[in-house]
Amino acid sequence: MPRTEVPPVLVTGATGRVGRVVVDLLMDAGVPVRAVTHRSEAAATLPADVEVVTGDLTVPESLDAGLRGAGAVFLVWTVPPATAPAVVERLAVSTRRVVFLSSPHRTPHPFFRQPNPMAVLHADIERLIAAAGLETTVIRPGMFASNAMFWWATAIRADGVVRWPYGAAETAPVDERDVAAVAALALCQDEHAGGDYVLTGPESLSQAEQVSIIGDVVGRRIAFEELSPDEFRRETEGSWPRPVVDMLLAAWGATMGRPAFVTSTVLDVLGSAPRSFRQFVADHATVFIDPTPSR
Ligand SMILES: NC(=O)c1ccc[n+]([C@@H]2O[C@H](COP(=O)([O-])OP(=O)(O)OC[C@H]3O[C@@H](n4cnc5c(N)ncnc54)[C@H](OP(=O)(O)O)[C@@H]3O)[C@@H](O)[C@H]2O)c1
Known part of the structure; x- marks a missing residue:
């Protein structure tokens, strides 16, 4: 029987706090990775055997080459919102699954319910992804330990x-390694499609x-x-x-x-307690x- 090729996962934010660990975890699991950076010099911070693609979320067409044939995308958004609709449109024509790094802006705890431009941006991107009909897992970490x-x-x-x-x-600081582990699993296992995970320490x-x-x-x-x-x-x-x-x-x-606000989601999803x-x-x-x- 011919071996089924595993399609690559496109990881944005691949040089960042969560994305960098996602790259390592996917590679350890034998999943081909395309690591996105918008700075060519940042390639040196990524593993030598990872496929690095240059892409800029503020220039949507720059993502096209990396998106070709991608089975799933880890989406980390740290730039202004203007290009989000065009980027999500591109995801929708190129891939099936998106795991989005968001925040717990829907959680009814006062810490998460204050005026917050990042939360507004995250909510907007979630709406775009949902409207595009992509299979989605939303990862919502609280305060990062780092x-x-x-x-x-x-x-x-x-x-x-x-x-x-x-x-x-x-x-309840959450270790980015736990956030990345949940994201990596969600990128690999279809059962996490539709998942909405608030992650805390x-x-x-x-x-x-x-x-x-x-x-x-x-x-x-x-x-x-x-x-x-x-x-x-x-x-x-x-x-x-x-x-x-x-x-x-x-x-x-x-x-x-x-x-x-403390959740048991890291334990529930990974089967191991959060760090x-x-x-x-x-x-x-x-x-x-x-x-x-x-x-
Ligand atoms: N800090 C917290 O406590 C916390 C808690 C919950 C959620 N979050 C969310 O987590 C996300 C990550 O935040 P972070 O502060 O930890 O950032 P980060 O992931 O450590 O770093 C930012 C990443 O964005 C990439 N990037 C920057 N400009 C880009 C561009 N024009 N095109 C493509 N990629 C670009 C950088 O890659 P290159 O420069 O290599 O291109 C880098 O990998 C944010 O959405 C944040 O709101 C943070």
């Missing part, structure tokens, strides 16, 4: 003081507790210095986009006094440790 590295690692390495607002606000932890866990793991006392929202706006002025700052402040403020925040920090501990300690 935000802790992007937000706090520099301060922790520098002077061990995290200056941050809403220390008591609780989130296993426990609700205040931001101050998260900082304290990092201190525990790296064996160093880290101080948490509470900032007011306005102080945080001033501290991030010029380095963070203001809409992102306002979005985060609104979400943290709204969740004060409540535990974070804890402590595990995430242990696996990335070097990021929080000054490589040049004083003698």
